[in-house]
Amino acid sequence: MEGSIGFGGERAAFAVQPGESRGRLYPEPGSPTRTPYQRDRDRIIHSTAFRRLKDKTQVFLYDEGDHYRTRLTHTIEVAQIARALARALRLDEDLAEAVALAHDLGHTPFGHAGERALDAVMADYGGFDHNAQSLRVVTKLERRYPDFDGLNLSWETLEGLVKHNGPLVGANGQGIGVYAGRPLPVALTAYAELQDLELASYSSAEAQAAAIADDIAYDAHDIDDGMRAGLLTAEGLREVPFLRDIMLAIEDEHPGLQPPRLVNEVVRRVITRMIEDVIRESLARIAALAPTSADDIRHAGRQVIAFSDALALADREVKSYLKKNVYRHERVMKVMRSAEDVVRQLFVRYWSDPGALPEGWRADANALDEPRRARAIADFLAGMTDRYALREYQRLFDASTDLG
Template identity: 85%
Template sequence: MQSKIGFGGERAVFAVQPQTSRGRLYPEAGSPTRTPYQRDRDRIIHSTAFRRLKDKTQVFLYDEGDHYRTRLTHTIEVAQIARALARALRLDEDLAEAIALAHDLGHPPFGHAGERALDAVMADCGGFDHNAQSLRVVTRLERRYPGFDGLNLSWETLEGLVKHNGPLVDAEGSGVGVYAGRPLPLALTAYAELQDLELSTFSSAEAQAAAIADDIAYDAHDIDDGLRAGLLSAAGLREVPFLDDIMAAIEAEHPRLEQPRLVNEIVRRLITRMIEDVISQSIARIETLNPHDADDIRHAPHAVIAFSEAVAIGDREIKRYLKKNVYRHEKIMSVMRSAEDIVRRLFERYWRDPGALPEEWRLACEGVGEARRARAIADFLAGMTDRYAIREYQRLFDASADLG
């Protein structure tokens, strides 16, 4: 298997090959200096939606401290880990990076609180799903080019964006995973009429690398931010066996390490251990599958970029610990309940009074049915940063936005 996997050298045979890309929805001439996925990455970085990530909540609001992660810094960290995995497995690094950079473009202000609020107010009009909204952003809402809406990304980048967490439907078209027992979001089904992203298969190895990079970044950096906010303690982390093992190794080598260095070392070793585990486990899975091209990865019976069972258990333990002690902490929940109320009230105000919208969005609401009008308002709200949403609330309700 040395010819297929290893550090350095040409891309592996099972990697996505840029010269055989399935192209773009709107045909464009190729670039003499960049591959299709390098162009995709560059378009994403230069998009308005990407810039807005700097003022969108990851876990803590933008004004709670200068050192907490935002959606932008989280996205950059995911992209770095995705590239590291792709490099080790001889995948297309640019494709993995492009998917990682785009994966959170559809998140509304205030993180998952904003998503819950929009999903509730859109319940009768197809709901709201941040992954589907990311697809809307890159295929419709960005308006930078004279010949088309969206960024006109390559098929492989769109496929990876939509399916980075696995197939969306089974062979019969019924939802699976997070969509089991419910219809797919409208943005996904509407785009499927234009271009088949093969929603019943796994995505490329590059997209799978971006997805697991997201998990690694969440685990490590939410621990870091939770410690910084005082919601977690270094001693408390030892409740998680996976983290206790890491901390025992640190203490054996560096007894009485001061807190800032200890926290950094925990995060550093956690990321390293998870990345190295993914590489070794993925190599084992690929050797068993023996794929001859990227489509063999897509049609495999399971993901090939994955944690070992031991580290997967550790990952689940960390996520349960963070959910209990950070995401469900009353300090966070109080802020997020207020944030949900801001988003809900803004939607209701724009619904009753479209004249309160900026001209572009007001025009989008004129002469259309209720579902399209609601979707336009949701698109506008989803594009807001935390800061802009708070300012709009203050403008429209002549009141301060009390977040917690």
């Protein structure tokens, strides 16, 4: 097709092949109408944890406006981009989508602020990590089936969920990347005793597509939300060369464009340029590697689905700009400091008074030793929506907070 840089069509030899899945921890009969990864996707969408994402913070709290992204709308955008990449690169679209849909299931209320608070209060009990918590959600905390805890997802979906950002350990078994110099999260080591997810290798191309889709989605939508919140300006975006080039092209083609249309066009072109760059770069890396199986991708020694050097630099510059002007803006930080305090105080209250927990969680907490009781309380807190956490705070402390 004229102008096409991705081919689509029949699944490539280096894609994950549904008929060759390594199966599920608890064997189940296959479906006559769906592949393993379609079933995984459907189980994730129907899970309680997925529904709760609608009231979990991405950057701005739910009560700051109806048009800001939540964890749910962010996840849907990531899944759409992941499918687009998978289609162009002839990967398994359903697996890429399943990993994208599951990647944030372990996030706490109030986004990374809640995660920081839980990690601090859990310091003596293995800490808290949202990626490990996502694994815990889909392998233990969802309780929907009569024969097992969790969603019993396929090996390939679990592998992608855990390793979508790259290997977790080196050849010596020690943590690398974000886990360098510290133990792996408890949820990861505990699950490794049940099923080997090969933590020292890269993930499939499908999971890598989901990971880079996450980067593209939040680069674009945090620009949009930052502009909507008044923290960013069209003039300020010009500080980033990548964004300046896009804006100059828009102004040349559409002089005098109204600000809302200008912002939407910037976001649209950011997504388009990044997706097209990933497709071109990935096709070049695939051609150089000449993989004949999904395992060839896993053992390539580097990410195969990736930005070019130029776009990787642009991605870093956009993220740096957003960190300075949105994530670290005093207006946002003030709210997040209050949110951290809410999560911290809730944990302390549940720890000192397990009777304050709902009945099912209360029974578990009273029967467990300290490390497992702390983890149960962290599980309960991590599953909360922003709205529910604030209601619990008001109930337990007879006080309200507007987090402002």
